[in-house]
Each structure stands twice: as structure tokens, then as C-alpha cells.
Amino acid sequence: MTAPLLTEIDHVAIAVEDLDAAIAYYAETFGTTVEHRERVDSDGVEEALLKVADSYIQLLTPTTSSSPVAAFLERRGEGLHHVGYRVDDCAVALRSVQDSGGRVIDETPRPGSRGTTVAFVHPRGAHGTLIELVQE
Amino acid sequence: MTAPLLTEIDHVAIAVEDLDAAIAYYAETFGTTVEHRERVDSDGVEEALLKVADSYIQLLTPTTSSSPVAAFLERRGEGLHHVGYRVDDCAVALRSVQDSGGRVIDETPRPGSRGTTVAFVHPRGAHGTLIELVQE
Numbered sequence: 285m286t287a288p289l290l291t292e293i294d295h296v297a298i299a300v301e302d303l304d305a306a307i308a309y310y311a312e313t314f315g316t317t318v319e320h321r322e323r324v325d326s327d328g329v330e331e332a333l334l335k336v337a338d339s340y341i342q343l344l345t346p347t348t349s350s351s352p353v354a355a356f357l358e359r360r361g362e363g364l365h366h367v368g369y370r371v372d373d374c375a376v377a378l379r380s381v382q383d384s385g386g387r388v389i390d391e392t393p394r395p396g397s398r399g400t401t402v403a404f405v406h407p408r409g410a411h412g413t414l415i416e417l418v419q420e
Numbered sequence: 421m422t423a424p425l426l427t428e429i430d431h432v433a434i435a436v437e438d439l440d441a442a443i444a445y446y447a448e449t450f451g452t453t454v455e456h457r458e459r460v461d462s463d464g465v466e467e468a469l470l471k472v473a474d475s476y477i478q479l480l481t482p483t484t485s486s487s488p489v490a491a492f493l494e495r496r497g498e499g500l501h502h503v504g505y506r507v508d509d510c511a512v513a514l515r516s517v518q519d520s521g522g523r524v525i526d527e528t529p530r531p532g533s534r535g536t537t538v539a540f541v542h543p544r545g546a547h548g549t550l551i552e553l554v555q556e
Contacts, residue, residue: 287450292473315422316539337428362548364500384449412498
């Protein structure tokens with residue numbers, strides 16, 4: 285048995301064409317506010333985090349045409365992109381993925397947005413879901 | 421300004437081909453356990469809920485070929501299907517969607533799984549995301 289590793293749904297990430305328009309949609313429809321906004325040049329994205337209890341809606345838009353999010357938008361259009369799970373220790377969770385035969389995108393944890401440490405798990409081997417492990 | 425309506429990410433829903441295989445993947449990789457399992461014939465699905473803090477990973481598989489989840493799997497393969505947000509009053513949240521010009525799938529709240537009251541918001545008009553409003 286694997287010990288429980290996921291302590292929270294950190295965020296659901298949604299790829300959008302226009303970040304301001306998406307922020308306005310969520311604000312007008314559901315009363316959400318932007319808790320954090322950041323351009324992550326290493327990932328070619330700008331993100332806005334809308335707080336929901338102890339989790340976030342992460343709106344993501346590409347900042348360059350070579351961003352994976354740009355490719356996603358071209359292929360599928362706007363919509364759910366990945367899910368981030370909060371973990372106590374990103375390296376431990378990543379090792380559990382590897383030990384279980386999963387395929388990873390990041391071989392070791394790396395810096396994420398807002399000072400987090402993150403690693404991505406490849407959707408192949410994870411029932412089609414791009415999973416981000418997030419250590420605060 | 422709209423008052424904040426979303427009190428929690430109730431669940432992220434993931435469409436899978438084989439419910440037992442997906443349950444085993446999450447158990448072996450992340451140590452999750454099944455909190456609830458239910459066949460929802462009105463939606464043509466069987467679901468398993470894996471608890472993560474006060475939220476769930478909802479694994480969904482079709483029980484009939486006419487299920488929308490069967491169509492999703494055929495079109496896109498396994499992966500993120502929709503996101504459920506918990507609300508205090510499903511009717512109030514649904515009205516806010518309609519008042520903001522959003523397009524709904526359910527014109528009025530209806531019974532969901534595990535005794536909830538739910539309504540789905542159409543991804544067109546919601547930046548490509550199928551959204552479920554969940555009142556416990």
C-alpha cells in the first residue's frame with residue numbers, strides 16, 4: 285500500500301485564449317477574484333489564480349507560440365489543461381510515480397509559480413491526465 | 421459585483437475506459453482510496469470518488485454506448501472531463517450563470533450522485549470548460 289500523498293487539489297488549470305476575458309467571466313459569473321497573477325517565462329505562460337477555499341482555478345494563456353499551452357489551444361481549443369495536486373514532498377511523490385511505473389515529464393522537482401516546487405507527470409501512464417505535483 | 425458563489429472544488433472528473441484499472445492506478449501511485457462508488461443510470465456512467473482533503477477525484481466510465489462520456493472517450497480518449505464546484509445553493513448559482521449570459525445544460529437543478537443537487541453549465545460560453553455546480 286502507498287501512503288496517502290495528495291493533501292489537496294491545489295488547482296485545476298484551464299487553458300484560455302484571453303486571460304483578462306476569462307478572469308472577467310469567472311468574476312462576473314461566480315464572484316471570484318484574482319489572488320495571484322504571474323508570467324512564467326520558462327513555461328511560456330501567464331497565469332491567474334482564482335482562490336476557491338484552499339484551492340485555485342488556474343487560468344493559463346500562452347505568451348509565446350512555442351508554448352505547450354499554445355499547442356494545446358490549437359489542437360483542442362480552450363478548456364481543462366491539467367490538474368495540480370498538493371503534496372508534502374514533491375520528490376517523494378515523484379518517486380512514487382516512477383516506482384509505480386508511471387512516466388514523468390520532470391525527472392526531478394523544479395521551481396513552479398508563486399514559489400512552489402513542482403513536477404509534471406505525463407498523461408500517458410496516468411489515464412490521460414496531465415498531473416502536476418505541487419509542494420508549497 | 422457577484423458575491424462569491426464557489427465554496428470548494430468539489431471534484432475533478434476524469435473519463436476512463438476501465439474504472440477498476442484507474443482506481444488501482446491512483447491507489448498504487450498516490451495512496452488514494454475509494455470513498456464512494458455509484459452507478460448513475462440517468463447519466464449512463466459509473467463513478468468512483470477518491471477523497472483528497474475536502475474534494476474528490478471523480479473517475480467516470482460510461483455504462484452505455486449512448487453515454488456522453490462514451491462519446492468523449494471516442495473523441496478525445498481518457499482524460500479530464502469536467503470540474504465540479506461546490507455551491508451553497510445550486511439554483512442561485514445557476515441563475516447567476518444565466519444572468520451573466522452563460523449557456524446552461526440543465527435549466528433547473530436536478531439530482532446528482534451521492535444525494536447532491538447539481539446543474540451543468542455548457543462549455544460554450546464558459547471558456548471551453550464543462551462546469552458542474554454541486555450542492556451537497
